[in-house]
Amino acid sequence: MAMRHALETRCCILHMVKSLTAILVAAALLIGLGIFEWFFVQNEFSGFREELETLYEKVDDGTANGEDAKAVQTAWETRKEHLHTWIPHSDISRIDDYMSETVRLVAEGNFTFALAKLEILMHLTKCLPDTYSPAIENIF
Amino acid sequence: MVLVIIRTAIIFITLLIIMRLMGKRQIGEMQPFELVITLLIAELACIPMSDASIPLLYGIIAIITIYVLHEIMTLVDLKIKPLKSLISGKPSLVINKNGIDDYQLKRNNLDVSDLIESLRTAGFFALDSVDYALYESNGQFSALPKEDYENLQTSLPFVIIDNGTYNRKNLELTGLDEEFFNAILQKEGVKKVKKVLVLTADGTGKIYLQVKGEKYRTTHVTYPNGKTW
Numbered sequence: 001m002a003m004r005h006a007l008e009t010r011c012c013i014l015h016m017v018k019s020l021t022a023i024l025v026a027a028a029l030l031i032g033l034g035i036f037e038w039f040f041v042q043n044e045f046s047g048f049r050e051e052l053e054t055l056y057e058k059v060d061d062g063t064a065n066g067e068d069a070k071a072v073q074t075a076w077e078t079r080k081e082h083l084h085t086w087i088p089h090s091d092i093s094r095i096d097d098y099m100s101e102t103v104r105l106v107a108e109g110n111f112t113f114a115l116a117k118l119e120i121l122m123h124l125t126k127c128l129p130d131t132y133s134p135a136i137e138n139i140f
Numbered sequence: 141m142v143l144v145i146i147r148t149a150i151i152f153i154t155l156l157i158i159m160r161l162m163g164k165r166q167i168g169e170m171q172p173f174e175l176v177i178t179l180l181i182a183e184l185a186c187i188p189m190s191d192a193s194i195p196l197l198y199g200i201i202a203i204i205t206i207y208v209l210h211e212i213m214t215l216v217d218l219k220i221k222p223l224k225s226l227i228s229g230k231p232s233l234v235i236n237k238n239g240i241d242d243y244q245l246k247r248n249n250l251d252v253s254d255l256i257e258s259l260r261t262a263g264f265f266a267l268d269s270v271d272y273a274l275y276e277s278n279g280q281f282s283a284l285p286k287e288d289y290e291n292l293q294t295s296l297p298f299v300i301i302d303n304g305t306y307n308r309k310n311l312e313l314t315g316l317d318e319e320f321f322n323a324i325l326q327k328e329g330v331k332k333v334k335k336v337l338v339l340t341a342d343g344t345g346k347i348y349l350q351v352k353g354e355k356y357r358t359t360h361v362t363y364p365n366g367k368t369w
Contacts, residue, residue, distance in 0.1 A: 023215075030204060132142075
């Protein structure tokens with residue numbers, strides 16, 4: 001009887017340890033992924049913003065050509081392949097649309113409209129990562 | 141992603157509170173937090189699956205969050221007794237030796253008809269055939285029958301007065317009228333029908349009467365023209 005009780009107690013403790021381990025592992029996984037996502041998304045968007053800023057300066061100077069805009073678009077295409085895993089695809093497609101318009105406008109030499117599109121793109125690269133941050137306005 | 145985790149936890153806790161507030165009527169054979177998980181998991185799995193614009197990871201993260209919350213709730217449920225009653229609730233004793241406990245019924249958003257239905261499902265047709273009946277924390281119904289309960293339910297009882305109101309359909313079925321039962325109430329010293337919590341009548345003439353806030357009583361009457369059912 002005493003042996004059975006000891007066995008049951010041991011099973012109970014083992015089950016509790018198993019549950020606690022599972023909770024800790026899953027919680028660590030979630031926190032780890034959360035931190036990784038935060039840095040990854042911020043890093044990708046800030047890198048893209050720097051490329052956009054360079055293009056903006058060139059367009060503003062009137063020295064940009066279609067090749068420059070196309071290079072930024074190609075770089076974005078590479079970035080977005082990774083971003084698809086982490087953020088809603090509708091947000092990515094907004095950038096896709098503006099980027100395509102910018103390439104066309106720069107290639108045609110329509111710099112005034114191209115600057116407007118680039119400003120929208122730069123604004124998006126600032127505000128989009130913030131919409132995934134755990135701020136009160138995003139939670140509710 | 142952190143956003144998904146926080147939002148999932150908020151929805152989980154909100155649903156759990158609502159389920160606990162709704163009482164035992166909404167729960168069926170599950171603890172409240174298990175029901176909440178059942179409700180959430182299906183949706184969490186479906187949305188990223190059907191909507192291609194949402195990364196699949198969002199669904200996976202939310203499901204893992206639910207799993208963590210489930211494990212925490214299970215541990216709390218098993219190890220911390222004061223929190224157990226807060227999360228899962230307590231059994232409610234709805235019938236005791238004094239009869240129906242109206243307060244406990246109301247606390248669980250139930251009425252006498254629900255109780256009678258649960259009794260019938262459990263195999264007890266007369267209210268006086270059980271000494272105790274309770275709704276478990278998972279919504280299941282348990283009853284402790286009287287020793288000779290089979291002799292107490294030889295005919296199907298009809299609810300004639302339910303919470304101070306005559307049940308017209310059952311009156312029609314019995315072929316009796318309000319006057320007949322008003323006379324019984326008068327004889328039992330009950331001045332107003334509104335004070336009656338429940339009155340049932342079975343085919344043998346047994347009347348079960350419980351006035352609000354009082355102990356139940358049973359009496360035998362003879363129906364007009366020797367009517368039985």
